[in-house]
Amino acid sequence: MDAITLTPSLPIRKRVPLFLTFSLSPLGDQAVDELQCHLRVDGSPVEAYGSGVPVLRSLWNDQRQCAEGTSAEAIIVNQLLSDIRAGHLAILQALIRAKRPCTTGNVKSYWLGGDPIAPQLLHTYDEYLTSLQTMPEPERRAKSTLYKWELSYRYLRNYLVATGQNDLSLNAVTIGWAKNYYQWLRQRPLAINFSTELVGNVREVLQFALENELMDENKLSALKLTWQGAKPITCLSLTQLKALEQMTLPKPLDIARHWALLSCYTGLDYPDAIAIVSNPAPHIVRLPQGDKIVWQRLKVKQVHQAYPEWAICHIPLLAETRDLLPRMGQLRAPSFTGLNENLKKIETRLELGFRFTTKTCRKTAGALFIHRGYRMEAVQKILGLKDFRTFQRHYLSTWQEVVDDNMERLQDF
Template sequence: MAKISFLLSAPAADKPTPIFAFLSFAGKRVKVYAGRSIHPRQWDKGEQKALTRGYPRNGPINDWLELLSKRLATCYDAHAAAGTVPTAAELRALAEFEIPDEPEQVLSAPGGLFWTRYEEWVNYTRAAGTVRTAQAHATAGRHLREFSEAQGYAIDFDTLTTTVGDRWAAYLLNVVGLTDNTINKHLGRLKSFMKWAAKRGYTENTALDRVSWARREPDVMALSAAELTALEALPLPVGSRLDKARAWFLLACYTGLRYSDLVSIRPQHVRPATATLPAHLRLTAKKTRAVVNVPLSAAALSIVNRLLAGELASVKNQPITNPVLNRFLKELGKIAGIDAPVEVIRYRGGIADVATAPKYERLTVHTARRTFVTLNLGKGMSAEFVMKLTGHTSYKSFQRYVNLTPQRVAEEFARFHEMPEQPK
């Protein structure tokens, strides 16, 4: 005799969580993803079904769970009669939604296949090695689920109209409080998913292609040569957390590499100096998959050697995580006196929200990449050469890193024009 029960993946979560069916028989327990998610507060644990009082849209979820339960039981009974047992793969296949001879059940379960495919897309992205991109895709999906729940609108391949796209963007702006740039990115992620799904024959809907949200990039911040020198000269105990954080940051300043590329450096990426070439790093950028060759100065090579020797690892013998590193950098910047006031401009709905903060409060590991570009351009390197080092494939994306501050503009102008003496 088989026993079938339904449980939540994360019953204590404060967001929708997947529903699983458990089939217990002959000492085995098979877990079958039901293809539905629900907020735990809308789930009746005792009855093992969705609450419908006050949640009229949960009725189709219970209809689907009942149908899935019947399918699982029928499959088990057929095997029992033949003296065999069903395989886990066979049972899980019963949760597929594309059942030609049962169209009414498919229609009564909106969104299940959409979210299954969305999760497949996130996992596909993660498997390709772009973990942070996969996390961003998952975040966009979470916002879309929350929008669906708040608006009482079932999200599915065929229900993603231009109107829904516009409403989701407005929800991200007015309810979630995101900036224009982040809204633009989330819309882009959803569009990318729909194109990915279309290539696999999951949908033909292209309505979201007509939805847009103006992207207004914030100003790029970089350290000046003097600020970088102050950070380099800061006396710190060797091997301390701040010493390690500074080493990671300086390596990014010297090479222009992203954090994801810094933490992937291995011995095979270091090419020793030859008669014609200096020591350099040769690796494939995680984000763009472009092969970059970055010459190593003496200071950069020293830090790379420390990294490979394990001297820059955290207490758990792992690289310092990005969020922790950013926190340490703000502390370092404050100690080093990198406190010039800078404007922080965020756009929401086209309206600029302007605030002023000490520069160290905005210091992140990505500031190092921008510093690399700004300082090398200031030394006279061509944009094409710097792009080759950073792995940028388009000048449009690279241009954001060109930090033309008023001081930089004045210094560059003075190189070509005679300027009056400044008052003392």
């Protein structure tokens, strides 16, 4: 009797032994008869069933569990039996991955029926999250993105529990199911874009399952998702920046203007700018090609982060920054709320047409450094951004002046 033991790729408490043997009916009197399967999974037997493989009784060796000889028929029979064993093992492995009962009856039923075994949606989602978290560092997604994926998992789990679909299989995820999930998300209530993103995450998990041969078709591939237009990313133009420098303002607004300009010329967050102004010398590095500020920037610590996330900024000292820094030490630092309130008043005087905040200044710095000739990957380092996609989405706002300046530089080529 051949014993075949399967150790699943997913962690479980014990090994699941599968024993599969073949025999001819002792009551048969025909020269050719069908081999019968005798299956035991984890020690539990099941009634014998046909293998679909006929063999000459004279060729079959019950003790060795094979057709003897070198004839073409014997070779074919043994290959078919090998395929049957592999098929039973594949079913057992699929049951384990799908978190379904690994019983002898289930293995027999799926082998005879030929129905695909799709893993549960939640289990596959969990596998995908693990794959995201274990990707090598260059390809690994930002911590904020991983947090959104974990949040997406919780919403999906809550929906499946609330609707009694805890064991929902991948094959049961249809466009109709996705629309019902979307409506449930909107009733939480969640915004259109966020609800759409959560449904899109399910589609991405199904694609992951398809690529790993866990299912035969991603039924959400044809799903059309509705998005609201993204909020425009705004920053000061060169003309507006020059107007901010030259306008006459009362003292409270003049103080706010100076802090805003420092952020526009460095890309520093307001708390970081205060820290550097209070003691700039330790953070300025002298180089043959010029001076720069090197600052360890603390990115906003989210609730989900176990540890704060730091980024190192290398900020070239522009002429405007050199002029501002000595004067900034004489100015008081208003509260964050007070600064933004005064910037709102300046916004009205500049007739900007968009909200003027400290974030606007940081985005202005990104565009300004690009205009001054710095490459995009350098500007990403200046701003202390880990993810280039974040830089593209929020800071890569190209002015018309950048195009004009490049045309002038390249006209002789």
